[in-house]
């Protein structure tokens with residue numbers, strides 16, 4: 001009897017171990033959530049329990065909507081409206097004012113906005129790792145792993161306080177600063193372009209110079225402006241002297257949302273996994289009305305156009321410039337846009353509040369994609385092999401389009417000086433010149449030809465961390481070194497000193513000998 005019970009318990013334990021872990025999630029808002037959601041959904045499918053810590057001001061998601069995840073809502077004294085306004089303000093600045101102002105004013109405003117955002121982030125943090133009741137409840141739930149996006153600080157704080165390993169999912173931080181300085185990811189500035197530098201991996205001397213400056217400037221900004229006040233915050237919360245960067249560096253695995261179809265080849269570490277495009281899926285059927293419109297394009301096919309979820313409205317002037325250019329092509333155009341309908345809108349163009357972008361890009365009649373260059377959209381285009389016209393606006397978008405251009409799958413335009421002719425020409429080039437389509441298809445083939453899909457790899461590593469309580473065997477010892485040890489500057493200094501001393505002694509000896517000999521000769525001469 002007792003033996004049987006033990007056997008049953010043992011069986012349950014084994015089954016329990018194999019089937020379900022407990023995953024805690026500290027998400028970032030907007031498009032960052034979409035990528036993470038794909039991983040979480042797959043984790044649920046594989047029998048894990050997923051709990052999302054959801055600040056009540058989160059825009060993209062509500063705890064009330066039905067969802068495969070459990071939510072632990074964190075009540076914060078900020079409303080969704082305030083966050084939306086802040087984002088709108090930031091966006092408006094990037095969009096309309098960045099270029100129109102003198103540099104110092106622009107930098108000042110940017111700093112103001114960053115400090116405003118930081119205040120908001122701190123308010124959110126105050127309600128999580130600093131909330132004793134919440135932390136006690138989470139501790140009691142025995143989570144196996146925490147999944148976080150380093151864009152929203154304090155995920156790592158929660159993991160540290162709970163004593164559980166954490167995994168990051170990240171597209172990039174400015175200048176790869178977080179990955180390089182906290183994750184010790186190597187990035188030789190001679191061929192790894194800094195983010196927001198708009199450079200590619202083939203750089204001239206001047207471009208390499210610019211690249212080094214871009215890295216240095218971004219490191220400086222991070223160290224002295226963005227991180228400085230967080231270091232104290234982290235020290236206070238954890239009760240021991242630490243820094244934001246040191247805490248972030250404890251991530252077991254970094255899931256980077258790019259891959260070699262998009263990224264230039266570069267060195268990486270064993271605890272970095274490149275899982276770009278994990279959210280992409282085969283196209284599903286379109287809504288009936290939309291399908292009819294698409295079919296009405298006949299042999300010319302369609303063009304899909306979206307400037308992303310952040311662009312609510314353009315100026316009348318810009319929207320008319322764009323609409324006029326769109327009206328000049330024989331293709332039908334589906335434009336995602338929430339602003340006022342432009343007067344010059346052609347009969348071939350339809351405006352939608354929202355479009356099923358992935359399904360449209362996967363439609364056999366789709367010929368081109370006009371995009372602001374967000375990574376999610378670019379990956380959908382790569383997945384389905386669609387050439388692009390890029391109109392980048394801010395953040396990493398210029399870089400993303402620069403990558404696609406370098407790989408021959410996109411034409412880039414400048415939004416601030418955009419004319420009808422520019423857009424019409426770019427569209428004609430991408431539509432008529434088959435090299436763009438061929439290159440896009442080549443990227444697509446590379447993307448699909450992987451031994452394991454990006455989503456499976458991402459989920460594997462999360463499960464791996466759960467099974468092994470971390471991935472310490474992948475952690476480089478670089479984390480224990482100071483910056484001068486990392487670059488072997490102390491060894492170089494030592495060798496230099498040794499050489500200098502040896503040369504000094506040699507010279508002294510020579511001089512001494514010469515003098516001796518010289519004196520000897522003089523003496524002999526005198527004799």
Ligand SMILES: *[C@@H]1O[C@H](CO)[C@@H](O)[C@H](O)[C@H]1NC(C)=O
Pocket residue numbers: 059060061062065
């Ligand atoms: C969240 O719920 C509010 C009202 O409860 C609704 O207005 C809003 O659209 C919802 N947001 C999302 C993303 O579903």
Ligand SMILES: *[C@@H]1O[C@H](CO)[C@@H](O)[C@H](O)[C@H]1NC(C)=O
Pocket residue numbers: 313314315316
């Ligand atoms: C965009 O819309 C907002 C209100 O929704 C309005 O205040 C603003 O002037 C508009 N911007 C442009 C450029 O049309």
Ligand SMILES: *[C@@H]1O[C@H](CO)[C@@H](O)[C@H](O)[C@H]1NC(C)=O
Pocket residue numbers: 428429432
């Ligand atoms: C592109 O092809 C279309 C017809 O397929 C033609 O009307 C148009 O002139 C071509 N444009 C260029 C720039 O070659």
Ligand SMILES: *[C@@H]1O[C@H](CO)[C@@H](O)[C@H](O)[C@H]1NC(C)=O
Pocket residue numbers: 433434435
């Ligand atoms: C097509 O585009 C490629 C790349 O920009 C260019 O080298 C080629 O000359 C173009 N072909 C035609 C027919 O314009």
